[in-house]
Amino acid sequence: MTKTLSKIKESASDIYQKILKKKQPSMTFPLRVLNNVKYDPKKGFFELLGKTKIRTLSVNTVKTFAQTLRMMAISKDLLTTDDMATKREVYYVSKNWGDARFHEQVESDTVMDDVEAMFMVNREQLGFSADEHGGDVAGELIVIDKNPDTKKVIKIDCTKFGSGAYSIPTSVEHLEFETDAKFILAIETKGMFERLNRHNYWKKVHCVIVSMGGVPSRACRRFIRKLADEKKLPVYVFSDGDPYGWSSIYRTLKVGSGNAAHINEFFCVPQARFLGITAQDITDYKLPTHPLKDVDLKKIKDLFKNDPFIQSHKEWAKELKLLEQMGKRAEQQALAAHGLNFVMEKYLPQKLKHPEKFLP
Amino acid sequence: MVQKKLTEISGDKEPVKEVIKAEELAKKQREISVAEFFAKNRHLLGFDNPRKALLTTIKEAVDNSLDACEEMRVPPDIIVMVSPLEGKEASVADRFLISVEDNGPGIVKQQVPRIFAKLLYGSKFHTMKMSRGQQGIGISAAGMYGQLTTGKPVKITTRISPKKPAMYYELHIDTKKNEPEILKEEETAWDKDHGTRVSIELEAKYVKGRQSVEEYLKQTAIANPHASIIYFSPESQKVDFPRATKDLPMEPKAIKPHPYGVELGMLMNMLKETKARNLQAFLKQEFSRVSPRIAKEICQKAGLFENARPSRIATQEVDKLYKAVNETKIMAPPTNCLAPIGEELMLKGLKKEVNAEFYAAATRPPSVYRGNPFIVEAAVAYGGELPAEELVRVIRFANRVPLLYQQSACAVCKSILETNWRNYSISQSKGALPTAPMVIMVHMASVWVPFTSESKEAIAHYPEIIKEMKLALQECGRQLALFLSRRRKAEHEAKKKSYIETYLPHIGIALKDILSLKEEETKKIDKHLKEILEKHRGSEHDKDIE
Numbered sequence: 001m002t003k004t005l006s007k008i009k010e011s012a013s014d015i016y017q018k019i020l021k022k023k024q025p026s027m028t029f030p031l032r033v034l035n036n037v038k039y040d041p042k043k044g045f046f047e048l049l050g051k052t053k054i055r056t057l058s059v060n061t062v063k064t065f066a067q068t069l070r071m072m073a074i075s076k077d078l079l080t081t082d083d084m085a086t087k088r089e090v091y092y093v094s095k096n097w098g099d100a101r102f103h104e105q106v107e108s109d110t111v112m113d114d115v116e117a118m119f120m121v122n123r124e125q126l127g128f129s130a131d132e133h134g135g136d137v138a139g140e141l142i143v144i145d146k147n148p149d150t151k152k153v154i155k156i157d158c159t160k161f162g163s164g165a166y167s168i169p170t171s172v173e174h175l176e177f178e179t180d181a182k183f184i185l186a187i188e189t190k191g192m193f194e195r196l197n198r199h200n201y202w203k204k205v206h207c208v209i210v211s212m213g214g215v216p217s218r219a220c221r222r223f224i225r226k227l228a229d230e231k232k233l234p235v236y237v238f239s240d241g242d243p244y245g246w247s248s249i250y251r252t253l254k255v256g257s258g259n260a261a262h263i264n265e266f267f268c269v270p271q272a273r274f275l276g277i278t279a280q281d282i283t284d285y286k287l288p289t290h291p292l293k294d295v296d297l298k299k300i301k302d303l304f305k306n307d308p309f310i311q312s313h314k315e316w317a318k319e320l321k322l323l324e325q326m327g328k329r330a331e332q333q334a335l336a337a338h339g340l341n342f343v344m345e346k347y348l349p350q351k352l353k354h355p356e357k358f359l360p
Numbered sequence: 361m362v363q364k365k366l367t368e369i370s371g372d373k374e375p376v377k378e379v380i381k382a383e384e385l386a387k388k389q390r391e392i393s394v395a396e397f398f399a400k401n402r403h404l405l406g407f408d409n410p411r412k413a414l415l416t417t418i419k420e421a422v423d424n425s426l427d428a429c430e431e432m433r434v435p436p437d438i439i440v441m442v443s444p445l446e447g448k449e450a451s452v453a454d455r456f457l458i459s460v461e462d463n464g465p466g467i468v469k470q471q472v473p474r475i476f477a478k479l480l481y482g483s484k485f486h487t488m489k490m491s492r493g494q495q496g497i498g499i500s501a502a503g504m505y506g507q508l509t510t511g512k513p514v515k516i517t518t519r520i521s522p523k524k525p526a527m528y529y530e531l532h533i534d535t536k537k538n539e540p541e542i543l544k545e546e547e548t549a550w551d552k553d554h555g556t557r558v559s560i561e562l563e564a565k566y567v568k569g570r571q572s573v574e575e576y577l578k579q580t581a582i583a584n585p586h587a588s589i590i591y592f593s594p595e596s597q598k599v600d601f602p603r604a605t606k607d608l609p610m611e612p613k614a615i616k617p618h619p620y621g622v623e624l625g626m627l628m629n630m631l632k633e634t635k636a637r638n639l640q641a642f643l644k645q646e647f648s649r650v651s652p653r654i655a656k657e658i659c660q661k662a663g664l665f666e667n668a669r670p671s672r673i674a675t676q677e678v679d680k681l682y683k684a685v686n687e688t689k690i691m692a693p694p695t696n697c698l699a700p701i702g703e704e705l706m707l708k709g710l711k712k713e714v715n716a717e718f719y720a721a722a723t724r725p726p727s728v729y730r731g732n733p734f735i736v737e738a739a740v741a742y743g744g745e746l747p748a749e750e751l752v753r754v755i756r757f758a759n760r761v762p763l764l765y766q767q768s769a770c771a772v773c774k775s776i777l778e779t780n781w782r783n784y785s786i787s788q789s790k791g792a793l794p795t796a797p798m799v800i801m802v803h804m805a806s807v808w809v810p811f812t813s814e815s816k817e818a819i820a821h822y823p824e825i826i827k828e829m830k831l832a833l834q835e836c837g838r839q840l841a842l843f844l845s846r847r848r849k850a851e852h853e854a855k856k857k858s859y860i861e862t863y864l865p866h867i868g869i870a871l872k873d874i875l876s877l878k879e880e881e882t883k884k885i886d887k888h889l890k891e892i893l894e895k896h897r898g899s900e901h902d903k904d905i906e
Contacts, residue, residue, distance in 0.1 A: 012874040019871075019888050059856050059893060062863045069870035076874050100866040 044270025078127025428464030621731025717743030
């Protein structure tokens with residue numbers, strides 16, 4: 001924490017000195033885009049290349065420049081008082097800034113991401129926290145946490161939530177785990193998670209199931225990574241069979257994203273493997289499909305062109321080509337066409353017999 | 361089927377027609393006087409309807425007054441009065457008394473009847489000289505219109521010198537003979553030293569707006585900044601159009617016709633009427649820019665003897681002569697016969713009558729169409745109180761006379777349409793006038809303005825004229841574009857400045873928060889930042905650097 005604090009002060013002081021010398025102050029950020037990342041399968045995550053953006057104080061940048069500095073001032077306050085503020089709270093704090101206030105939360109989120117990237121830290125280190133949900137967990141796992149007030153150790157048994165589930169907190173660094181599970185199954189939709197949880201599917205195959213609820217949040221990614229690393233568990237991902245499920249969900253979980261490239265190293269799960277739904281599954285299981293939309297086709301083209309992950313895994317390139325040729329996509333719930341429990345009785349058991357066939 | 365039937369019918373009828381004997385026809389054939397012709401074809405002269413009649417009458421009288429004053433070289437003082445008759449309100453009245461008074465030279469006794477009550481009588485038709493009136497139809501036609509619609513005579517008061525008494529006349533026109541009838545002729549008391557007042561009672565309708573008397577007078581004031589016009593409207597309101605300068609326009613000189621501008625028929629007449637003894641002398645004396653050498657050349661080309669008697673040249677030979685003239689290279693006509701308004705006075709005229717933000721004017725060098733020298737001038741007024749979302753207003757002038765009707769048929773309109781206003785940051789839909797808070801003024805000065813009809817409402821589409829008009833408009837457009845870009849830049853600068861001042865203090869606040877600065881230190885930051893941004897205004901952007 002104090003390290004981040006001194007980084008903020010150092011940077012502010014730099015700017016102050018420049019202004020005193022009547023020189024144009026500037027701030028340097030790494031560019032947070034896909035074409036500024038490289039992917040080395042051995043390292044397992046998207047790494048930043050050296051491209052940076054320099055925000056020099058000028059007429060065109062004066063507003064964002066001021067907002068960035070004020071964001072740093074909030075962080076400095078939070079860190080000195082050992083407090084936290086959610087992204088949405090920060091957005092509301094800006095409403096006191098008069099004309100420099102943010103009009104939408106996306107604007108304040110972007111500036112926050114800039115500050116994160118500038119200091120190469122994650123938002124929690126700046127005293128900010130996400131207001132997105134972290135994800136749900138059920139199965140053979142005991143999470144060891146502390147009571148925030150009494151600091152007493154609490155053991156949370158994830159088998160004992162009944163039809164509910166354990167909710168991943170925004171910060172997971174202090175958590176510890178006890179488990180005998182054989183693997184982690186990360187699921188795209190809440191609906192599929194509920195079906196498996198209702199039937200205690202995790203008991204049958206001895207696993208931990210996690211609902212990502214769309215694109216996994218940073219906390220969710222970090223939770224899975226920490227659990228998998230510490231307990232040496234394989235991670236299998238079960239998503240829709242479409243470009244969005246494969247890249248935005250699976251790829252983000254596994255190697256991170258372009259936008260958060262400065263923190264991918266910690267917020268990724270390189271050991272994740274892809275269970276389904278694959279393009280082959282659509283044919284093999286005669287799944288009901290929807291045609292690929294224009295956005296899907298555009299996404300496929302874009303992935304081939306810009307995504308270093310797809311570019312370095314020919315299996316994925318093949319998969320995307322196949323899907324493009326079929327012109328179809330299938331959701332994971334499409335398995336219900338063969339009976340509601342088909343997924344537990346046939347699909348998953350057949351798949352789990354051959355983990356070596358999972359896509360990288 | 362139908363076709364066949366038609367031919368049958370016409371086949372039947374044709375022989376019937378031939379039965380009418382030529383002798384019988386001859387009984388009906390007699391001379392038609394000009395006055396009679398125009399009485400039946402009043403629309404040709406701009407008396408199509410009561411609304412237009414009012415305007416045309418005032419127009420003809422004011423034109424005459426201005427011409428007269430300029431000939432005398434006095435700054436015109438013109439008083440126009442329009443009053444409704446029969447005790448009705450202006451908006452519903454159908455009979456008006458119009459009276460136009462000037463401080464011109466007055467008219468000598470013998471001429472008064474003919475000038476005001478004989479069509480095609482005037483001093484202007486036979487000279488090649490720039491003037492408002494041309495054919496000598498105008499004022500007498502107005503008088504005749506009044507007489508036809510109300511039965512009342514034209515009333516004239518005129519005085520040629522303080523030493524002589526003012527004269528008062530009441531005149532009728534004999535439409536059959538095209539001759540004036542004097543109803544009254546007497547001495548009268550008048551407080552003017554010299555000048556003329558003409559009063560006409562006529563059936564008319566008073567309207568407001570684009571084609572109103574007031575608009576006409578306003579435009580007249582723009583094109584004649586040396587004139588003072590006072591207008592008493594039918595609603596008894598006094599409108600003053602003060603003069604902007606005492607300098608009279610340069611006096612236009614009369615020139616002889618240029619050979620290129622003469623048509624075959626006219627050439628025949630000139631040959632008949634000339635006093636020259638032989639063809640060569642005729643060409644040299646009657647035309648401008650024909651030297652003895654050129655005259656000789658024309659004769660040779662036409663295959664005619666230089667010594668031939670002009671009046672003896674036969675029809676066929678005229679044809680040859682006409683062709684030869686047009687095949688010979690002849691110097692362009694002299695242009696000192698033209699008196700343009702000039703850029704400075706156009707601006708003065710516009711400024712006093714149109715409240716705008718920016719004005720530009722351009723006077724082109726003289727040019728020639730069909731042997732007639734002419735000058736085109738254009739001016740624009742932009743912004744200010746002018747309506748922003750409407751099509752531009754076009755005001756057209758020919759020899760300083762406003763043209764209010766038939767705008768779309770006029771060469772001015774065509775020239776504006778063919779000018780690409782978008783080049784000058786003015787929006788313009790395809791095939792339409794530009795849309796802008798703008799007035800466009802175009803003036804054509806010539807010894808002979810080619811109108812599309814005798815009512816003198818639209819200038820004919822000669823390519824040479826349109827080309828000059830476009831060049832003048834483009835010149836104004838360039839000046840306007842420069843103004844607009846400067847104004848945009850200034851607006852942009854002001855916007856930038858307020859933008860900077862909005863956000864700058866926040867840098868100081870943030871630095872103060874982070875570094876726990878003192879109040880004076882924060883103030884210093886603000887001051888320095890302002891200097892830094894003034895210096896680097898807009899030169900730096902977010903940059904991506906490898």
